[in-house]
Amino acid sequence: MNNKSKYTAAAAQLGPIDPSEPKESVVARMLNLLIEAKTKGTELVVFPELCLTTFFPRYYITDPANLDTYYESEVPISLMSDMFELVRKEKIIISFGYAERDNGIPFNTSVYVDSSGNIVGKYRKIHLPGHYEYEPDRPFQHLEKRYFTKGNLGFPTFDTTLGRLGMCICNDRRWPETYRVLALQGCEVVTLGYNTPKHYPLAPEHDHLQEFHNHLCMQAAAYANGMWVIASAKAGLEDNCELIGGSCIISPRGEIVAEANTTMDELVVAQIDLNECTLIRENIFDFNFDIYIPLYIYIYYIFFY
């Protein structure tokens, strides 16, 4: 693989998607961001989690036909053909999230599409937050546990022309082991999308810290693992539910090098330099496999036996 160590990347933040907005309209908005990305010479563009529709786990949906409308049995290539064409022509890699049904099994999924126009990477969300049953006391639901099955692909990495990439999705970003599992496989850039309500009904005391916690976990992980993190929000007031913005690109130094200014559709652009991963990994956190792999096996052993 002919790796580029320096290139331009973007988090393509989306503003709110109303439940009545057709997927075609959302994809048109995504295409606009991709065209802007192209004019800025961007080679890697990251769209949010479940980005083709409103964040439907907010609703308790009892009509199966209605629920069906949120899922794709395969990547909606025809719906996104103009985007895929641009990706092919301009040699861009994109990532986006959608609700997948694979032989009837539902997953919260993210994919990479590269300049071949093919799906070259897939990840299915492992840390599914929220609850299974309708909870009438909540101002809105968070039924990811009901609507999705835990991901069954692990945390894979993908060798691309833009380095070794890996994905996680929203709640995964809060768990340090997500990044460490990716980093131990040599991942250099983690891409992720999120839908994070400002209000968390179970711990409203933390509402004012949502933006801080969003950046805290990703900045700490970028530094501790010597990786770039590109994080793309679905943001703004979506059907009366406020979603935080803060889409950003974080360097392996743990610094936010670019951040969204709005909670609308917005492209957040920065220069990626993969050499910065090496700087951290060789000088600060040297993943010395001789030490750490046996250590992890030991911890696993004392924990489970």
Ligand code: CDT
């Ligand atoms: N989509 C998603 O995973 N959102 C969660 C919300 C908080 S848990 C109910 C998150 O971690 O941002």
